[in-house]
Amino acid sequence: MDYILSIVVLACINMIAVLGLSIFTGFTGLFSFGHAAFVAVGAYTSAILTYYYSVSFPIALIAGAAAAGLVSLVIGIPTLRAKLRSDYFAIAILGFGEALRVLLENFEITNGARGLPGIDSFTTLPIVLVCLAGGVLIARNFLRSRWGAACIAIREDPIAAEMAGVRLFQTRLLSLVVSAVYCGLSGGLLAHFLSFIQPVMFTLLQSTQLLAAVIAGGMGSISGPLIASFVFIALPEALRVAQMWRLVAYGLLLVLIMVYRPQGLMGYSELSSLFRKKTGEQGGQQR
Amino acid sequence: MTTAQGPLFSVKGLTKNFGGIRAVDSFSFDVGEGSITGIIGPNGAGKTTVFNLVTGIYRPTAGTMLFRGEEIGGNRPDSIVRKGIARTFQNIRLFNRRSCLENVLTPLLQREKCSFIGAMLGTPGARRIEKELYGKALDLLSDLGLGKYASYQANTLPYGLQRKLEIARALATDPTLLLLDEPAAGMNPEETRSLANMIAEVRKKFHVTILLIEHHMDLVMNICSPIVVMNFGTLLAKGTPDEVRENPEVVAAYLGKGKRDNERAAG
Numbered sequence: 001m002d003y004i005l006s007i008v009v010l011a012c013i014n015m016i017a018v019l020g021l022s023i024f025t026g027f028t029g030l031f032s033f034g035h036a037a038f039v040a041v042g043a044y045t046s047a048i049l050t051y052y053y054s055v056s057f058p059i060a061l062i063a064g065a066a067a068a069g070l071v072s073l074v075i076g077i078p079t080l081r082a083k084l085r086s087d088y089f090a091i092a093i094l095g096f097g098e099a100l101r102v103l104l105e106n107f108e109i110t111n112g113a114r115g116l117p118g119i120d121s122f123t124t125l126p127i128v129l130v131c132l133a134g135g136v137l138i139a140r141n142f143l144r145s146r147w148g149a150a151c152i153a154i155r156e157d158p159i160a161a162e163m164a165g166v167r168l169f170q171t172r173l174l175s176l177v178v179s180a181v182y183c184g185l186s187g188g189l190l191a192h193f194l195s196f197i198q199p200v201m202f203t204l205l206q207s208t209q210l211l212a213a214v215i216a217g218g219m220g221s222i223s224g225p226l227i228a229s230f231v232f233i234a235l236p237e238a239l240r241v242a243q244m245w246r247l248v249a250y251g252l253l254l255v256l257i258m259v260y261r262p263q264g265l266m267g268y269s270e271l272s273s274l275f276r277k278k279t280g281e282q283g284g285q286q287r
Numbered sequence: 288m289t290t291a292q293g294p295l296f297s298v299k300g301l302t303k304n305f306g307g308i309r310a311v312d313s314f315s316f317d318v319g320e321g322s323i324t325g326i327i328g329p330n331g332a333g334k335t336t337v338f339n340l341v342t343g344i345y346r347p348t349a350g351t352m353l354f355r356g357e358e359i360g361g362n363r364p365d366s367i368v369r370k371g372i373a374r375t376f377q378n379i380r381l382f383n384r385r386s387c388l389e390n391v392l393t394p395l396l397q398r399e400k401c402s403f404i405g406a407m408l409g410t411p412g413a414r415r416i417e418k419e420l421y422g423k424a425l426d427l428l429s430d431l432g433l434g435k436y437a438s439y440q441a442n443t444l445p446y447g448l449q450r451k452l453e454i455a456r457a458l459a460t461d462p463t464l465l466l467l468d469e470p471a472a473g474m475n476p477e478e479t480r481s482l483a484n485m486i487a488e489v490r491k492k493f494h495v496t497i498l499l500i501e502h503h504m505d506l507v508m509n510i511c512s513p514i515v516v517m518n519f520g521t522l523l524a525k526g527t528p529d530e531v532r533e534n535p536e537v538v539a540a541y542l543g544k545g546k547r548d549n550e551r552a553a554g
Contacts, residue, residue: 053331107312138407144417146396153393154398156382162364163399165460244444268384 005125006193011233012128013189014176016135018229018233019222022180023139025134025211026219027148028175031090033207034075034097036184038068040202041100042184043113043191044110047119052109057122061131061188068184069177076176081169097207104199113250115198116191123193131189135182139222151175155220176185216257217265223265228257293356295320295496296341296372298465301350301388303336304518308338312478313350314325318464323490323497325511329506329540333520334500338466343367343427344372346463367392370429372461375453377469377500388451390441391424394459430492431455431485447478451485458493465489468501469507479503483510494535508532516540 006108023036046064049055056061075096079089105113150171153161162168191197207255213232218224235253239246294317303311306394307512313335318324325544339345341352343364352360359367376512382390399416406413423520428434431451436444441452457465483506484519490497501507507514509530516531518540524531 034325045384137409141407145403145413146399146401147406148401149389149393149396151391152385153382157380159364160376160380160382161369161393162344162396163460164391164456165368169365175365182409212340239412 007234007237009123009125009128009193010133010190011121011230012125013186013193013215014210014233015226015229016128016132016189017183017186017227018210018217019132019135019139020179020186020209020219022214022219022225023142023182023229024175024179025167025214026217026221026225027143027155028172029219030086030172030175031211032093032179033090033211034095035179035207035210036092036204036206037093037097037100037207038072038183038188039187040104040179040197040199041068041180042187043197043202044104044187044229045184046188047116047191047197048109049160050122051116051119057120057192057262060186060192062232064188064191065181066072067186068187072176072180076173079157080172083168094204094207097202098204101199101202104202110199113199115196115200117196119195121192121195121198128189128193133184134227135185136222139182143222147171147174148203152220164255171287212254215264216254218267218269219264221264221266221270222266224264227271228265233274262284295354295355296320296498297349298341299353301337301338301340301352303333303345304348310520311340311347314411314517314520314522316522318483318496318498318514319495320496321484322513323499325453325501325514326498326521327507327514328503328517332517334517335468336520337517338374338468338500339369341466342372356524368462370374371461372466373457373460373464374466375450375468375470376471377448379449379451380452381441381449383440385433385441386438387428387441387444387455387528388421388424388437390452390456391418391427391459392420395420395424396454398461426453427455427459431458431489446473447482450474452483454485454489458489460493462463462495465493465495465497467497467501469500470504471501471503472498473504476505482506485486486510528531 015065017039021032025031042064045058047065049060050057075093078091084092104110110116128217150161150166151166153166154168154171158168189198212227217226217228236246236250239249296318300313301311304436309533314337328334333538336345340347343362351358354370354372359370382393399420402412402418425434425437428437431454433448433451433455436448439447444452471482474482486497487510489495499511512526512527514528514531515525516537523540524534524537
């Protein structure tokens with residue numbers, strides 16, 4: 001039972017980070033191979049605060065998320081101001097993410113590459129669920145607001161977006177900061193769940209897995225990436241009996257999704273709209 | 288800021304180089320308030336480049352552009368939009384995977400000042416603004432005869448309606464000057480006629496001045512006055528439709544100057 005519980009918690013923590021990246025990649029149309037760095041910033045900031053300074057857990061979580069948001073400005077301002085195209089931006093942030101990991105490996109306060117052990121395990125399933133639910137709600141509100149509409153407009157056509165009065169640089173930067181805050185929150189929860197973090201947990205591989213969940217789940221959907229991220233965490237665990245083949249199955253699933261549903265599981269729609277469509281059709285039949 | 292009797296929009300000596308190519312060469316023209324001004328010229332004359340310069344997508348190499356007496360050259364596109372210039376594109380640029388309503392809603396939302404925190408938490412105030420703009424967007428779609436397509440995804444509309452939707456989206460920015468880049472491209476004569484009526488209506492209803500690029504001569508000659516003729520990036524002629532039609536240089540630019548061409552045109 002504990003085992004299943006921990007998988008669910010890990011999946012939900014991962015879903016929060018995927019939610020953030022979904023706003024940036026799925027809705028704003030910029031690819032990132034570096035978002036694990038923001039998870040790392042959140043994890044280390046909150047862990048250091050509770051570990052060395054005995055700050056209370058909620059405040060440490062918020063500080064971790066805020067720190068991730070601030071760090072995202074460091075890479076966001078120069079690259080997004082230069083209006084790097086999506087693929088160039090992805091490479092720039094890849095370099096940034098790896099550089100940040102190397103920094104973590106060399107700071108004293110992070111205990112270097114050996115990692116930070118003995119973090120209090122404050123994270124419980126209810127806390128994670130509350131964070132996830134709040135995260136989904138805020139993401140939905142964000143996407144309905146003028147800022148979300150601006151993000152989606154940029155994804156669809158940056159030039160047309162500008163001619164609709166959208167500020168290109170500010171909107172992209174905001175989207176990056178929001179996504180980094182989500183990742184930072186996810187990192188804080190992760191650190192206080194595993195009670196041990198080390199820099200090698202936040203490599204390019206983790207960034208890629210976040211991106212894979214967004215793309216396989218559907219760019220421009222909130223529910224799709226969440227489902228994909230849950231499946232990607234739960235499936236390798238559920239298939240543990242198959243030993244090494246589980247990772248093959250994971251890879252195969254990703255390939256199959258891309259071949260048969262290149263727009264992702266949910267495409268550009270939401271789970272809720274599927275239900276709405278169904279009830280709408282039934283209503284039509286009754287008439 | 289409006290100068291007493293000066294033109295709404297005035298371009299002087301506008302020049303744009305792309306490497307060694309001079310796409311626009313000290314081009315000057317005025318747009319009077321309330322007019323429908325047409326820009327015509329052969330393919331490659333630099334008409335769309337002028338639009339891209341006016342809307343800030345390109346930076347001019349030289350020249351001034353005064354909008355209501357204020358220099359707008361070198362401004363970013365979004366700030367030019369906020370000053371009151373909107374445009375449509377020659378090859379339609381809609382927010383393809385969004386609904387028609389959302390296409391119009393996006394610029395409406397950008398004009399609204401609302402608190403970020405309030406919007407994120409979904410406060411009643413934020414909801415009310417949202418609802419209000421929703422209604423405005425629907426009205427605007429209905430005004431252009433797109434009311435029943437509000438929930439359709441933009442790229443599923445037929446071509447002619449996509450052009451109308453682009454005009455609706457441009458109007459949602461509340462422009463003073465509306466730039467239309469070949470609004471009748473790909474339309475048959477009947478559609479072109481209905482477009483001409485629509486443009487005239489839009490001008491009246493939304494109190495906009497219109498500057499349009501077009502190749503359909505019947506459309507230009509019917510609704511535009513004055514007409515500005517461009518060739519090789521420079522001003523070739525300007526005047527009323529009749530003056531332009533009878534200008535020998537304009538005829539030459541369109542039909543060519545060769546002897547054989549002249550005979551063919553005469554024959």
